[in-house]
Amino acid sequence: MGTILEINNLIISFDGFRALNGVTTKVEKGEIRFFIGPNGAGKTTLLDAICGRIRPQQGSIIFDGDKNIMHYPEHKLVNIGIGRKFQVPSVFTSLSVYENMEVSVVNDRSIMASLFQPITKAQKEKIDDILDLVDLKDYCDKKAADLSHGQKQWLEIAMLLVQDLQLILLDEPVAGMGRKETIKTGELLKSIAHHCTVIVVEHDMEFVRDYASKVTVMHEGRILDEGSVSQVQNNPKVIDVYLGRGGGNCA
Amino acid sequence: MTTKNFFKTPSSQTFLIIVLLLLIAPLFLSVFRINLLGKFIAYAILAIGIDLIWGYTGILSLGHGVFFGLGAYAMGMYLKMEAAHGKLPDFMSWSGLENLPTVWAPFSNPLSLALIVLVPALLAFIIGYLTFRNRIRGVYFSILSQALSLIFVVFFIGQQAYTGGTNGLTGFRTMFGMPLATDNTKYILYYAAIFLLVLVYLYCHFLVKHRLGKILVAIRDGENRVRFSGYDPAVYKIFVYVSSAVIAGIAGAIFVPQVGIISPAEMGIIPSIEMVIWVAIGGRGTLIGAVIGAILVNGLKSGISESFPEVWSYFLGLTFVIVVIFMPEGLVGLVKKYASKITCPIKKRKATEKASSVN
Numbered sequence: 307m308g309t310i311l312e313i314n315n316l317i318i319s320f321d322g323f324r325a326l327n328g329v330t331t332k333v334e335k336g337e338i339r340f341f342i343g344p345n346g347a348g349k350t351t352l353l354d355a356i357c358g359r360i361r362p363q364q365g366s367i368i369f370d371g372d373k374n375i376m377h378y379p380e381h382k383l384v385n386i387g388i389g390r391k392f393q394v395p396s397v398f399t400s401l402s403v404y405e406n407m408e409v410s411v412v413n414d415r416s417i418m419a420s421l422f423q424p425i426t427k428a429q430k431e432k433i434d435d436i437l438d439l440v441d442l443k444d445y446c447d448k449k450a451a452d453l454s455h456g457q458k459q460w461l462e463i464a465m466l467l468v469q470d471l472q473l474i475l476l477d478e479p480v481a482g483m484g485r486k487e488t489i490k491t492g493e494l495l496k497s498i499a500h501h502c503t504v505i506v507v508e509h510d511m512e513f514v515r516d517y518a519s520k521v522t523v524m525h526e527g528r529i530l531d532e533g534s535v536s537q538v539q540n541n542p543k544v545i546d547v548y549l550g551r552g553g554g555n556c557a
Numbered sequence: 558m559t560t561k562n563f564f565k566t567p568s569s570q571t572f573l574i575i576v577l578l579l580l581i582a583p584l585f586l587s588v589f590r591i592n593l594l595g596k597f598i599a600y601a602i603l604a605i606g607i608d609l610i611w612g613y614t615g616i617l618s619l620g621h622g623v624f625f626g627l628g629a630y631a632m633g634m635y636l637k638m639e640a641a642h643g644k645l646p647d648f649m650s651w652s653g654l655e656n657l658p659t660v661w662a663p664f665s666n667p668l669s670l671a672l673i674v675l676v677p678a679l680l681a682f683i684i685g686y687l688t689f690r691n692r693i694r695g696v697y698f699s700i701l702s703q704a705l706s707l708i709f710v711v712f713f714i715g716q717q718a719y720t721g722g723t724n725g726l727t728g729f730r731t732m733f734g735m736p737l738a739t740d741n742t743k744y745i746l747y748y749a750a751i752f753l754l755v756l757v758y759l760y761c762h763f764l765v766k767h768r769l770g771k772i773l774v775a776i777r778d779g780e781n782r783v784r785f786s787g788y789d790p791a792v793y794k795i796f797v798y799v800s801s802a803v804i805a806g807i808a809g810a811i812f813v814p815q816v817g818i819i820s821p822a823e824m825g826i827i828p829s830i831e832m833v834i835w836v837a838i839g840g841r842g843t844l845i846g847a848v849i850g851a852i853l854v855n856g857l858k859s860g861i862s863e864s865f866p867e868v869w870s871y872f873l874g875l876t877f878v879i880v881v882i883f884m885p886e887g888l889v890g891l892v893k894k895y896a897s898k899i900t901c902p903i904k905k906r907k908a909t910e911k912a913s914s915v916n
């Protein structure tokens with residue numbers, strides 16, 4: 307196993323306010339890494355920086371050993387194997403579930419290809435397999451707008467899975483889900499982690515306990531602690547700023 | 558997309574019926590009405606282009622009058638040169654010009670008619686490149702497109718000696734040697750307009766029925782998601798903007814010889830907004846809705862303005878408000894809703910029959 311993502315001394319400020327204040331961490335291949343911390347800790351900002359939505363003022367982000375991805379245009383990230391799921395489920399609501407997948411599955415995303423290269427049989431099978439995995443196979447023809455909240459979250463994850471990524475970034479994937487749906491999502495993460503690395507931003511401590519391989523606790527733009535779930539849970543500083551203040555009951 | 562599939566969708570079937578009706582309309586209508594209908598067809602072509610960019614891709618351009626105008630002026634300049642018979646067009650000598658301006662020189666050659674599509678395409682490409690690349694979107698783009706329309710109107714009015722000013726270009730005589738005033742030419746132009754309508758519809762139908770169409774809708778629904786799915790939305794937006802500008806140019810070009818005049822008023826903000834209203838009333842994101850909306854609204858307009866010219870603007874405004882509030886998907890949406898209420902039980906019954914026969 308090697309390192310897939312290396313973040314060095316990342317600093318991001320919005321009009322002088324430091325949302326990230328020197329974040330350094332490494333993510334190993336095959337991990338399910340959780341980033342936790344109170345609201346406003348900078349978790350979403352960190353994901354935004356990794357996927358090129360925000361340009362950091364300082365620091366570096368190295369992907370897969372040698373690729374400095376700080377200046378990558380957002381739409382090219384998929385090509386090198388990074389996918390992002392947003393905090394608010396964002397699927398294409400006017401398209402059917404299948405069409406959502408169709409738009410996601412192709413590798414050639416040029417105008418010409420989108421007019422003259424139909425989906426291949428292999429791609430079709432891939433879509434079917436992944437829809438099966440997220441239990442959406444029976445909803446193929448349904449408009450994404452008509453799915454339940456949880457199903458939309460799964461569809462968005464499915465749209466990432468169909469792209470053969472190496473690193474998937476998930477921003478609060480179980481927010482707004484019931485217990486059953488949360489467990490299902492956790493199992494889904496586990497099976498995804500067999501062939502790619504997953505970074506999850508999450509509030510739900512129970513979920514973190516059950517599925518994290520390593521946890522990074524953030525607070526006010528800094529990393530407070532990093533390690534196994536039990537390790538960070540016993541760190542008095544973490545208890546003080548986060549767990550003690552009812553962060554664990556967030557869900 | 559096979560022809561068989563084309564005729565399967567209700568919207569294409571409806572389009573086919575409309576085309577057939579238009580084709581036989583000269584049997585029932587006077588040549589005056591046919592000429593009027595030909596103008597509406599030009600508007601319908603324009604509306605299809607607006608539907609492509611607004612209905613499908615979600616980009617609200619409030620300056621499409623410019624592209625329509627540019628196509629129309631290109632055609633108008635050609636007709637004007639043909640009417641001048643190698644001399645200076647009349648309005649130029651009235652404004653004191655002695656030599657033909659360089660921009661006019663190419664228009665003595667029929668090849669210059671290519672400018673009908675090239676000029677709108679180039680302008681749309683430049684503006685699209687500058688705005689979409691810089692992620693100017695939503696209301697900001699709409700305002701910008703309005704400013705474009707304003708600039709062009711002011712410019713065309715100001716350059717009287719070159720453009721004919723407020724009066725625009727008129728006084729055309731012939732087109733490819735055919736006198737424009739005769740009934741015969743009017744029928745030919747009418748059928749040419751239908752031909753272009755079919756062509757443009759097929760082109761847009763081709764675009765939206767392939768994956769490209771889904772990507773356009775995806776851009777409308779969630780541009781960010783599209784971007785993180787690996788697409789560069791700017792490329793698609795520029796493509797759609799250029800396509801719809803070219804379509805508007807074609808519409809302008811078939812408008813001019815039928816109506817006999819093009820003036821800056823046609824490029825203004827008000828007509829540009831009206832164009833969007835046609836599509837909203839017909840039903841956006843359907844292509845056929847744009848065709849129906851443009852023909853219907855303009856038919857009503859000429860009907861109502863003939864008897865009560867002053868009430869038209871109020872009527873249109875009111876209709877628009879009603880449509881936006883009560884039928885956001887326009888007439889087509891309304892029909893779809895009722896049609897599905899009627900056919901759904903039938904479909905369900907068929908489905909259960911199928912299921913039981915499998916068992």
Ligand SMILES: Nc1ncnc2c1ncn2[C@@H]1O[C@H](COP(=O)(O)OP(=O)(O)O)[C@@H](O)[C@H]1O
Nearest residue numbers: 320324325343344345346347348349350351352
């Ligand atoms: N675009 C922005 N402009 C200004 N401040 C921002 C912006 N995005 C985030 N912030 C601020 O940065 C801090 C971190 O936000 P965020 O990363 O969303 O936190 P988290 O996801 O951990 O809840 C917050 O205080 C937030 O208000």
Ligand SMILES: [Mg+2]
Nearest residue numbers: 349350351393
């Ligand atoms: Mg957040």
